[in-house]
Amino acid sequence: MRGRRGSFQMGSFRGIPIRIHFSLLLVLPLLAFLFGGVFRQAAAVAKVPPEAVGGAPVLWGLAVAVGLFASVLLHEMAHVVYALRAGGQVRSITLMIVGGVSEVTEMPRRSRDEVLMALVGPLTSLGLGGLFLLAAWLLPQPGSFSPRFALTYVGSLNLFLGAFNLVPAFPMDGGRILRGLLVGRMGMVRATRTAAWVGKGCAVLFLGVGLFTFNPFLAFIAFMVYTGAEGEARQVLLREVFEKLHxxxxxxxxxxxxxxxxxxxxxxxxxxxxxxxxxxxxxxxxxxxxxxxxxxxxxxxxxxxxxxxxxxxxxxxxxxxxxxxxxxxxxxxxxxxxxxxxxxxxxxxxxxxxxxxxxxxxxxxxxxxxxxxxxxxxxxxxx
CATH class of the missing domain: 3.10.580.10 (CBS-domain)
Incomplete structure (x- = not known):
């Protein structure tokens, strides 16, 4: 089923459409190639002969890429479950090149619930990271280099995803946690503006590091964080105005x-x-x-x-x-x-x-x- 804004529906969760953005389909082959290259490098460092890798590295790379985006989906599902339990409304979940987005049309009213809703996503990623690393550790050492390394790699990516999302860069999860903590003292509009300014500051920092290290992906993340913070602040202002109008x-x-x-x-x-x-x-x-x-x-x-x-x-x-x-x-x-x-x-x-x-x-x-x-x-x- 064709979805909105260049996406199509692949399923649903609790009646909420799960969509795949076409950008994800474009980037999956690239990620499979990059992760496959990591397998070759890791095997060389570990002095594992190529014939012992067990399967084509590019296929293992694809498995890691799919595992990563499946983990992102679980991250978003955690947000959705808590949002629904706290009285929020969610229109869709979309997986795209930069990760996942849960389109929450009605946020929980209590700031405490917003904090917890934002927190469960990174905690889910950190928990998945721990489970993948434990599974890799439990596998027998000889003759299982490929699955052990794949599980270790997906686990490490989940740990990074969970930790990175806790950075207080609004509108990421850490920024939403920051806003939820500020709402009680500042009100929604001022708390959102403050969290948005912190997010923009983090975006400028990401951009500087990306340019200094010649990392285009980090520069792209900086752009997404900056525009996301600006858009979120504007949406809260719109709501503040329009809720007072008939x-x-x-x-x-x-x-x-x-x-x-x-x-x-x-x-x-x-x-x-x-x-x-x-x-x-x-x-x-x-x-x-x-x-x-x-x-x-x-x-x-x-x-x-x-x-x-x-x-x-x-x-x-x-x-x-x-x-x-x-x-x-x-x-x-x-x-x-x-x-x-x-x-x-x-x-x-x-x-x-x-x-x-x-x-x-x-x-x-x-x-x-x-x-x-x-x-x-x-x-x-x-x-």
Missing amino acids: VEQVMTPRFHGVEVDATLEDARGDIRRARRPALPATEQDRPVGWVVLEDVLQVPEAERSRRTVREQVRPAVVVSPEDNVWVAIRKMAEAQPPLLLVLERGRLVGTVDGDDLNAAMALHLSSGEDTRRWPRWRQERPA
Whole structure:
């Protein structure tokens, strides 16, 4: 199954999709080659004859690479299990070239739970590292160089992964632990900004070491940490702003849509006049979904005058005027509709799309105005 942002689904865990990013498929052969080279070097240092390595080194290298990413998956699963138990919500787990990412759409509310949720990942990696090293130690010494070295290598990589993730470089696990410890004294926004600045400082340090040692991978990690810290801080600011706003303060008031019995050609004209990617589809003034310009244009022009909107209606994603805007953002992120329908007592009163949200955020950032003073929708509601 094809996933979002260049990934595909390989399975699920507790109903949460597990995705593989295409970058991981590209890097696996390279890692197999690099880890296979390490096998050859280790065998030479240990004075093990090539015929005693036991299998092609590149295949052992591939096994180490797969074992590493399986360990990363277990690391992310540990985050997910604790997040769900603490009342959080997780949309997906994605494995990619830089490791794994658990997309937590709703963080646990208590700072203590965020600390523990972040901590269980590195502890899982450290525990796996210990288990792999113990398994390597228990294998018989003669004639088992390849499996012993593979287990030792995967174990060492897990120990490094666990220790590295404890570095307080936000948004890595260590940075989240730092933020969770600061929230009680600073509040979420200030704690996030502080953890983000620490993360950026660590990123600059990583970059300096990477350039000094000619290590492009460390420089790449520095870039990811810096941009991740910036993005996380911005997301917390967005949430702080949008949780204080009601949908009716940012929506575009709208009382009519495109009737489901209208032709697709009429719908095309209405959508273009509205300068929106989509419009609500209504039946006797009751919204039943939305119709998208992209869908209409896929129908041959000669057929648009004969076919109706009813054939192209997509299911509605609905919010209330009294909902806070963060609820609307989450619904847009999860369902990815071009717009949300704002309903009051079953009747259409407005729509919300990305332009509305961007305009609200731009206004707040440019003016610094207290969002609680923004006007609310005062127009007469339909009876």
